[in-house]
Each structure stands twice: as structure tokens, then as C-alpha cells.
Amino acid sequence: MTAERACKLGHCGPCVIRQRGICGSLTEDELLQFRRISRRRTYEPGETILSSDEKADLFAAVFSGVVKLTKILFDGRQQVVGLLLPPDCLGRPYGKVNPFFAEAATKVELCCYSYSAFEGLLEEFSGLKQSLFEQTLDELDAARDWMVVLGRKTAEERVASLLLLLATRSTLATHGRATETAVFELQLKRVEIASFLGLSYETVCRQISALKKKGIIRLTGPRRFSVPDLEALADISG
């Protein structure tokens, strides 16, 4: 790699999306080309990124923050159908609309790609399409895992399942591997947790308190969780 090139790639080098996301599939040359159609954009908590049933004008990867995907019924009942953490992708190729809302749950930074150019590069860079396909397969697995949570688990198991999921993802992100204990910030409000778990937020509160009483978790702030024994949490999660 020439010095000039190393400099140009510098911006992306340490980026999670390059390290573990879709940019990881690109060669250096492809990456340089890809950079030209991308730009960083920031969203505030609560801001809508994509509306349901509208043609998406956006294809992006999450650089930081949490994006929640939600669906609502006519009478206002809401269900979170997915959480996107770095370096997950947002947006949909091949013309169909996203049948859900995408909303910033925290402050969010996206790496946005020009939509029209992206579809072209998808054909040109076979690794990109492959990478996106595999992420979609993983998302499908996650969605089906969650169907078990929503269909069959008790309130306590649901809360434990979510804590385990986020504890695992956060330790993987920071330590790069699985650990026995975990300390992490759950960046969602109680009502958002409830919406993901198919519960009322009061029930979420009660179950968190119950897990605290059992010594499975500790809270150093309303959203700062510490899990002394992930194994024990996994046992409770079903």
C-alpha cells in the first residue's frame, strides 16, 4: 500500500463498519470507490430515520448508537421488531419498501450511501452483495429466535433474554470475545424494552427489580446494568 493510499484509507481503517460490517468485504480499491458515495449523518434520539411503507431513500450502516425498527397496529399498539447496533445495515435493495419504521433510540451516527449508486455497486462488488445476504440471513435467525421469546417465554425469561442478548453483544464489541461477567449500558427506555419484549413497561420494571432481588443483576443507575454471572442469567432466560 502506498503512503498516499494509507492516508486515504485512514478514515475507514479503524471503523467498525470496515472491521466487522459490510465494508469488510471490500478490497482497498473498492473501498476507495465506496467512500465516494458515502457520507456521515447524525440523528437525535426519537428522530425517525425511515417511515413505514415509503420507498426508502436511504441505505446506511450504523456507526454508533442504537436504531430500533418498529411496527404499529391501527390502535397504537407497538412492537419493536429489530434493534440495529454498529455495524448493522439499514435499508433495502431491490425496490421493495421497508414495512416498518426505523427510529433513533439514542443519538445515532449513520454512514449513508447514495441509494442509486449503492444498487450499482451491489452488482459490481460481489463481496458486498454476499455480505449483505449473510447479514440478512443472520437477521432472519435473530427474528426467529425472538419469535420464541415472544411466543413462549414468561415475563422474567423475556427480560433475562434481552439482558443476555445485549450483554453478549456489548462484551463482544468491547472485549472481542465472550466473558463470564458483563457491565453495560442498556440505552433503551423501559417502555422501549417493553415494546421489544411484548410486555407492559410496568411488568418490565417489576421483573428487573425481581432479578435484582435474586442477585442475578445489579443496577448502578437506571440504565447501567452489571451481571456478575452470565451463566446464571442464561439459565433464567430459558
Add this chain to the structure above:
Amino acid sequence: MTAERACKLGHCGPCVIRQRGICGSLTEDELLQFRRISRRRTYEPGETILSSDEKADLFAAVFSGVVKLTKILFDGRQQVVGLLLPPDCLGRPYGKVNPFFAEAATKVELCCYSYSAFEGLLEEFSGLKQSLFEQTLDELDAARDWMVVLGRKTAEERVASLLLLLATRSTLATHGRATETAVFELQLKRVEIASFLGLSYETVCRQISALKKKGIIRLTGPRRFSVPDLEALADISG
């Protein structure tokens, strides 16, 4: 097309998988090549097609019947996480295992493809990969739709949602378009319906009886449903 060729393609011509499934993306030449790695196989009701967490030795499309995808918790609680009807695909490329069981819910005919050869053709025939990717995106949509059913809907709405789903799919398959009424065979047992809906099978029975009493549906046999007004069913389904 030469006469000889028309004859060779004859077997596939009227097949649902050719008409509306992954074979639809193939040119005639590709189809001829694809036929060489495929063979028909039959499964009896209750027979396991794929076990969870084992490396799949199978890639296949559903020719007839219903395949249910299930997950079970350690204590036996079971959740159906997907239903495959003709011409849906079963099996997973790129090495990962299927984290669920695939079981024949009815008598099932699959068109099975040699696994090793299939992965090769996936790279060779770009339309095949594209088609599979799009099916995966549709399955993800369906899974997320179902998360709303499992997380937020009442028992009555759940049963109505399933009936609507299967009524729609069956009228689409037979008439090729949406209709106002529907008569169809729900090929699942009550306990399987319950497992898909996250309910007990007794509750499913009760809700079916309740819908019958309301005049939303009629039953000419335990599994033969008739819906005089799909609109009314949709209203109830939430």
C-alpha cells in the same frame, strides 16, 4: 425452442417452483443443468426433514405440502417460527447450520438439490442467488410481521391473523389474485396452529368457535374453513 428441448423442459414447465419459485430465475439452458442435480423426495406427516443445529445436507424447494420450522426450549415448550408452502425454499447456503427443526406437517414433496453442486451453481447463475436473496428478505418481513402477532395481539386477533394469512396464500395460489371470499383447507392440527400463534391449543379451539359464532368463518370439517368476507376477518385480525 427446439422440440427436443421442449420435451426435456416438460417436466418443469408447469411446476410451481419454475412458475413462481427459484427456478423462475433460470434460463432454459441453466434449467437443464439445474435439473441434473435435482431429485424429488417425499416425506410423511411428522417426519423430520432437518434437525436443529446440524449441518444441513439438504437444499430443496417445496413442491407440495406444508413444512413447519420449529424451535424448542429445554423444557419442551415449542414455537413454530415459519411455515413453508410451495414454492418456498428450505436449506441454507454459506456453511452455517439451521438453528431450527424442519418437519413435514402434511405429506410433503420436495425437489432436492445436491448440496455441494447447489453452492457452486449459486455463484454461477447470478439469478439464482438473487432469487434466493429476495426470498430471504421476504421471509424476514414475514418473521417480523409475526413478531407483532406474538408480541401484541390478543388470542382472537392471532387466530384471525393466521386464517387471513393462509386464506390469502391459498386463494393467491388457486386464483392467482386476491378475492373477497375464501374456502381453504387448513392442513395443520390445532396443536400446531397453537404453536405458531404462541397459544395453548384449547385457546385456539375456543377462538375458532367464537369466530364461528360471530359468523366470521364457517367450518365444513374440522380443517375445512370458509370465509364469507375476508375484509371482516382482516378487521378482526388487527
Add this chain to the structure above:
DNA sequence: CGATCTGTTGACGGCAGTCAAGTCAAGTGG
């Protein structure tokens, strides 16, 4: 005829939803 499987209906209880009150922390404005 009994055995088995599938489906239906009733009685009862428990888990989680609803309604409500209250705590706590962080603004906001006088």
C-alpha cells in the same frame, strides 16, 4: 369392540395488563 388421535367445551387459577400513586433527577423560569 376398545384403543388412539383429534378436537371441543367447562371450571378454575395465575400471570401479566391496567389503573393509580409516588419517587427521583433534570430542566426551566421567576
Add this chain to the structure above:
DNA sequence: CCACTTGACTTGACTGCCGTCAACAGATCG
């Protein structure tokens, strides 16, 4: 600085939906 508001979270009391247990009906089959 203090009174007030607001939003997030917690906890309690009560209710109701749905799960569990149970009895029974109908169909199929040996």
C-alpha cells in the same frame, strides 16, 4: 436559590385473559 414542571422509573392494588386440568365427543383403525 427555590418553586414548578416534566419525563423516566418504581411499586401497589385489582382485574381479566389465557393457561392448566379435566371430561367428553367424534373419527379412524386394528
